[in-house]
Every structure is written in C-alpha cells, then in structure tokens.
Amino acid sequence: MPATALAAVPPARNTSLEIADLAHVQLPRDRLHHAPRAFAYAAGCDLPGERLDGAGCARLVAGVFALLGRYTQQSTLAVDVALHAGPARAGRVQLELEPGSSFAELCDLLANELAVLPTLRVERKRELCHERRSNVAITLLGQTAQLSLADLPNAHDVHFIFHEQPRGLALMVAYDYGAFRARTVERWIEAFALALDADGDAPLRERSLLSYGDARAIEEYSQGPYAREADEPVAQRFRRIAREHARSNALSYRNHAMSYGELDERSDQLARYLLEADAKTAVVCLTPSFDVLVAMLACLKAGVLYVPLDPRYPAALVEALVAEVQPQLALSHGGIGALPDALPRLLLDRDFDACVRDADRPLPLPTIALEQGAYVLYTSGTTGRAKGVLASQRNLAHYLKVARERFGFVASDVFCSLARYTFSISFFELLSPLLVGGELVLLDRDDVLDPRRLSTQLAQVTVLHAGPSLLSNLFRHVRHVFPNIRHASSGGDLVSPEVLDEMQRVFPAAELYVIYGCTEI
Numbered sequence: 001m002p003a004t005a006l007a008a009v010p011p012a013r014n015t016s017l018e019i020a021d022l023a024h025v026q027l028p029r030d031r032l033h034h035a036p037r038a039f040a041y042a043a044g045c046d047l048p049g050e051r052l053d054g055a056g057c058a059r060l061v062a063g064v065f066a067l068l069g070r071y072t073q074q075s076t077l078a079v080d081v082a083l084h085a086g087p088a089r090a091g092r093v094q095l096e097l098e099p100g101s102s103f104a105e106l107c108d109l110l111a112n113e114l115a116v117l118p119t120l121r122v123e124r125k126r127e128l129c130h131e132r133r134s135n136v137a138i139t140l141l142g143q144t145a146q147l148s149l150a151d152l153p154n155a156h157d158v159h160f161i162f163h164e165q166p167r168g169l170a171l172m173v174a175y176d177y178g179a180f181r182a183r184t185v186e187r188w189i190e191a192f193a194l195a196l197d198a199d200g201d202a203p204l205r206e207r208s209l210l211s212y213g214d215a216r217a218i219e220e221y222s223q224g225p226y227a228r229e230a231d232e233p234v235a236q237r238f239r240r241i242a243r244e245h246a247r248s249n250a251l252s253y254r255n256h257a258m259s260y261g262e263l264d265e266r267s268d269q270l271a272r273y274l275l276e277a278d279a280k281t282a283v284v285c286l287t288p289s290f291d292v293l294v295a296m297l298a299c300l301k302a303g304v305l306y307v308p309l310d311p312r313y314p315a316a317l318v319e320a321l322v323a324e325v326q327p328q329l330a331l332s333h334g335g336i337g338a339l340p341d342a343l344p345r346l347l348l349d350r351d352f353d354a355c356v357r358d359a360d361r362p363l364p365l366p367t368i369a370l371e372q373g374a375y376v377l378y379t380s381g382t383t384g385r386a387k388g389v390l391a392s393q394r395n396l397a398h399y400l401k402v403a404r405e406r407f408g409f410v411a412s413d414v415f416c417s418l419a420r421y422t423f424s425i426s427f428f429e430l431l432s433p434l435l436v437g438g439e440l441v442l443l444d445r446d447d448v449l450d451p452r453r454l455s456t457q458l459a460q461v462t463v464l465h466a467g468p469s470l471l472s473n474l475f476r477h478v479r480h481v482f483p484n485i486r487h488a489s490s491g492g493d494l495v496s497p498e499v500l501d502e503m504q505r506v507f508p509a510a511e512l513y514v515i516y517g518c519t520e521i
Contacts, residue, residue: 025079025136026072027158030181038178039154042185044161044171045193052085052142052164058111061093062103063195064138064160065110066204067188069097078134080156081117085142085164089117092133100203103195132156158185160192187214233368233393234400235301237435239264245411245437251290253442258290260437263297266290266352270298270331272361273346279328281305281376283343284421285318285336288442291348292421293430295331299375300393303366306375308421311336321378321386370394377424389424400431407463407487407513411437414461418448418470425492425516429465438463451477463487464507465515468495475502482507489513 050056061081068077078094093113097106137156141147141163152161152174159174171192175185191209210218242250246261258266274282282304284295299306307325309318311333318338330345339345346355374393378386403409415433417440419426433440441461447453448470455478458464466474468490488503488510495514503512 025068025077025134025158026074027068027136027180028071029179030184031179038176039174040177040182041149042173042175042182042189044173044189046167047162047169047171047193047196050162050169050196052140052162052169054111054115055107057083057085057114057140058107059196060140060162061114061138062106062110063192065095065097065106066103066195067192067209068136069204070191070209071188080132080134080137081114082137082139083114083117084145084147085140088120089114090120091117093117097204100205102201102203104201106204136160138162158188187211190214231370232397232401233300233370234374234397234431234435235297235365235368237397238297238300238431241435241437248411248437249439250434251293251440251442253288253290254444256290260434263290263293263434266357267294267297267301268365269356269361270294270348270352271301271304271365272363273356274298274302274304274329275363275366276361277329279304281307281325281327282329282331283307283309283322283325283327283339285309285311285330285332285339286348286421287311287333287336288417288444289333289349290442291331291333291352292442293434293440295348296430297434300368301365303368303372305373308375308377308426309338310420310422311338313338317386321388324388325376368393370397375427377422396427396431400427400435403428403515404432404436407511409433409436409438409463409487413438413463413487414441415439415463416441416443416457416461418443418464418466419492423492425465428515433463449473455480458482459484461485464510465489465491467492468499469493471499471503475499475506478506481505483509485510487511487513489515491516 050060064079065077068074068079075098076094076096078092080090081093082088082090093110095109132155135157137159139152139159139161141161143164143166149161149163149172152159154174157176157179161172161174163170163172171189173185173189190211194209194211208215242260242264246259246264248260249257250260250263251258279302282295282299284292284299284306285308286292286295296306298304305325307321307327309321315338319340322340322343327343330339330343332339332345332347333349334347370393372393374391374396376388376390378388380386409432413433413436415429415438417426417429419429430440432438441457443454443457447457451474454474459482462484464485464487471490485507486509488507489512490499490503491514500512503510
C-alpha cells in the first residue's frame with residue numbers, strides 16, 4: 001500500500017489547541033523562534049497548464065505533500081487543506097507516505113480524500129484555513145471564489161496558496177519570516193515546480209528536488225578547490241610537512257619537546273610494527289603523552305583502524321567495545337588496567353625501544369586509499385548502548401583540510417589539546433597543527449580542569465578550542481585577557497550567548513567560532 005489516508009478532520013471550533021495536539025510538520029527552520037510571529041508572502045510561480053478541477057486540485061496538493069515528505073523525512077504528514085474552487089470544503093488531510101509510493105498513486109489517493117472533506121456553508125466561507133490543526137496549510141482559490149488573499153489568516157507557519165486568475169494559475173507562499181528566510185521559501189517553490197514535472201510513476205524518494213542551479217553549484221563545489229587537497233591522505237600530508245619542518249617542535253609536554261623529524265620517525269617505526277603484527281584494528285588506550293600522536297599517526301600510516309578508548313571507562317564498557325571491534329592489538333601504557341587480559345597489547349612507555357625502535361623492519365609503508373576506514377569513535381552511551389561511528393580516510397582528510405583553509409592556520413600557530421581523545425574534536429586539536437607545521441601543546445587532565453593552571457598554559461598558545469562548560473569555569477576564575485589568541489572556538493554542547501560575550505572580552509584579538517567535530521559532519 002503506497003500511501004494511506006489516516007483522517008480527514010473538519011475544522012475545529014476551538015482554536016486554542018495544545019501544541020501536542022498538532023500534527024507538526026517538522027520543516028527545518030532557519031532561525032530559532034523567539035520573536036513574535038510575523039508573516040510575509042513569497043512571490044511564487046505561474047503554473048501553466050494546471051487547473052483547479054478535481055484531478056488538478058489533487059495533483060497540486062500531492063505536489064505539496066511530496067515536497068514536505070522529502071524535506072522532513074516524516075512518514076506521516078498532516079496538513080490543513082481548504083478548497084474554494086467549486087463547493088467550499090476544508091479539513092485536515094493526514095497521510096502516511098510509504099517510501100516506494102509514486103506521485104501518480106499519491107494523486108489518486110488525494111483525489112478521494114479531497115472529495116470527502118467537509119463542505120462549508122456559504123456563510124462560513126471566511127473560516128477557510130482559519131482553524132489551525134496543523135502548522136502547514138494549503139488553500140486553493142478559484143476565479144469565482146468569494147475570498148481574497150487579504151481574507152486568509154496567518155495562523156500557520158507556512159501556507160501554500162494556489163490562486164486561479166484570468167492569466168492562469170499561480171502559487172504564492174505565506175510564511176513566518178521569524179522562522180524562515182526568503183531564500184529558503186524560494187527554494188521550496190522551485191522544488192515544488194520540479195515535483196510536478198517529474199515522472200509520475202517514479203517513487204517519491206527518487207524524485208530530485210534540486211533546481212538546475214543548485215545541482216550545478218554542488219557539482220562545481222565537488223570539483224572545485226575544496227575537493228583537490230582532500231585527495232591527499234592525512235599520513236601523506238604529515239610526512240611532507242614533517243620533512244619541511246624536521247627540526248621544528250611538533251609537540252610539547254611537561255617542558256619536553258619532540259621535533260617533527262622525531263615524530264615522523266617514531267610513528268613510522270610503530271606503523272611497521274603494526275604491519276608486521278598484521279593488525280587491521282588497534283584500540284588505543286593512553287594517558288596524555290607524546291605516545292598519543294605516535295599511535296594515531298602510526299595507525300593512519302599503516303592503514304590500521306584507530307579506535308581510542310578512555311582509560312577511565314568502566315571495565316564492562318571497555319570489554320563490550322573491544323568485543324564489538326575485535327582488535328588484534330592494544331596500544332597502551334603500563335598501569336592502565338581497563339583492557340581485557342586476553343587482548344595482546346604493546347606498552348608504549350615500557351616496550352617501545354625493545355619491541356619497536358631497535359627491531360629491523362624494512363617493510364614499506366602502504367599507499368593509503370581514501371575509501372578505507374580511518375577510525376571508529378563511540379558515543380558516550382548515556383542514552384543507551386554506546387554506538388560506534390566509522391569514518392573514512394577521506395572524511396578525515398577533507399574535514400581537516402577545510403578547517404585549516406577556513407581558519408587560516410599557519411606554521412607559527414601554537415595549539416593546545418583540551419578534549420579527551422575519545423571525542424571527535426580531538427582530531428581537530430591534535431592534527432590541525434601537525435598538518436601546517438605548527439606546534440601542539442599537550443596538557444594533563446588536571447591542568448585542563450584547573451582554571452589557573454589552564455590560564456598559564458593559554459598564555460603561550462594562539463589557537464584554542466574548548467567546550468562551553470570549560471570556558472564558563474575559566475571565565476569565573478580568570479579575569480585577565482589573552483591577546484595572543486587569534487582563533488577561539490567552542491562547541492560540543494550548546495554555546496550560550498553569555499559564553500560568546502565572555503569570549504569576546506577574554507580573547508579580544510580572536511576570531512570566534514562555534515564548531516563541531518568531524519564525526520558529526
């Protein structure tokens with residue numbers, strides 16, 4: 001059954017409906033709705049050849065349903081419909097759309113539903129679509145309708161109005177411009193016209209709603225400057241940058257430094273160890289140290305799936321995640337007891353020299369394919385079972401490339417690492433400096449959580465990303481400013497206007513951004 005009519009509800013006399021009673025069409029908004037509702041009309045399009053007879057009305061309403069279904073991905077949609085072309089009828093039409101249903105089938109179904117809408121008496125003609133049972137409405141006005149656009153209410157978030165005029169049928173859209181931008185509504189109108197022109201027998205889910213201009217823009221973007229460098233895997237770019245900056249500091253931790261040359265060599269050695277061990281997946285369970293970057297880069301160089309685990313995870317969670325990813329090896333530190341005993345492990349703080357550095361391994365490093373997996377990150381599991389997200393080498397390369405171009409990172413930048421290594425934003429913090437020749441300052445967790453210690457560390461960096469709760473804690477305890485920071489960003493949780501205001505004060509020379517990690521993207 002391609003589509004099912006659930007109900008055709010007559011207009012309610014009581015207009016003070018609770019929001020929970022509304023069949024809400026979840027159109028993505030451009031703006032949060034704080035201001036009083038205010039409405040505008042979008043100049044629509046002429047629809048030559050379309051008519052307001054029985055089949056024509058059904059076809060137009062079907063076009064709106066097809067549009068809403070594609071934009072919202074809702075299987076059940078309810079819309080207030082009023083016809084003033086012939087006998088006046090109004091009510092709520094609620095449909096359950098099946099993915100495989102076609103436009104022709106939707107038209108046939110709606111022809112039946114519109115025919116049985118409750119008829120309005122002539123004296124109630126001004127009630128057409130005044131009664132709000134949904135947040136979206138459709139009104140069809142014939143030439144002889146005793147109703148004008150001025151009579152139509154502004155009770156709905158979006159109102160599609162088809163108006164038969166001497167020159168032909170036209171579409172206009174009334175919308176709440178406190179929630180939607182004009183360009184968004186213009187795109188809906190373009191997509192509606194495309195929905196009417198598409199093959200009527202094709203499944204709704206296969207009908208393209210992209211205008212020629214939008215499709216061309218996507219093609220140009222995918223073939224433009226943002227696509228070129230994404231073809232370079234992270235390991236390949238790092239190797240090139242490391243050779244250009246071999247003697248420069250790549251990492252700093254507890255007053256110790258590691259150069260690019262040392263980091264490149266050490267991660268090469270571990271990558272060859274992983275290849276010799278025939279590892280396809282490695283879990284990495286480490287405390288802050290140079291080993292974090294050595295392990296991550298080694299996995300990327302060897303094409304081994306990198307799965308970071310927090311040493312503070314409960315043993316039961318670690319066992320469940322290890323059982324799911326089935327790693328061949330764990331890279332860890334001595335004293336970390338969260339890993340299952342049966343899992344082979346290499347302790348980087350104890351065994352690196354004996355097992356990795358001093359061994360003769362002439363194995364060539366593989367060519368990394370952008371389609372292969374790069375890492376798996378797990379959600380926290382606070383809303384149920386932790387879920388793993390697999391990202392490809394291309395995902396990671398493209399994200400980091402766009403970030404450094406958008407934010408203008410350069411070799412003179414100094415970053416600090418504040419996020420846990422199991423958070424996706426850690427890739428931004430850890431790898432962004434290493435792909436431009438900058439320096440990364442690694443911090444212990446105690447330094448991150450102590451506002452005064454963190455303040456001391458921030459005096460030496462130029463790029464900062466921190467979650468809003470961490471920033472709020474810093475602002476409560478530290479009143480001085482950091483003029484050296486030129487990029488400051490936050491994300492990972494709701495960033496309030498108050499936090500942004502404080503960021504402007506504390507980082508007066510910085511460009512401010514709200515960003516999120518590459519796993520979400």
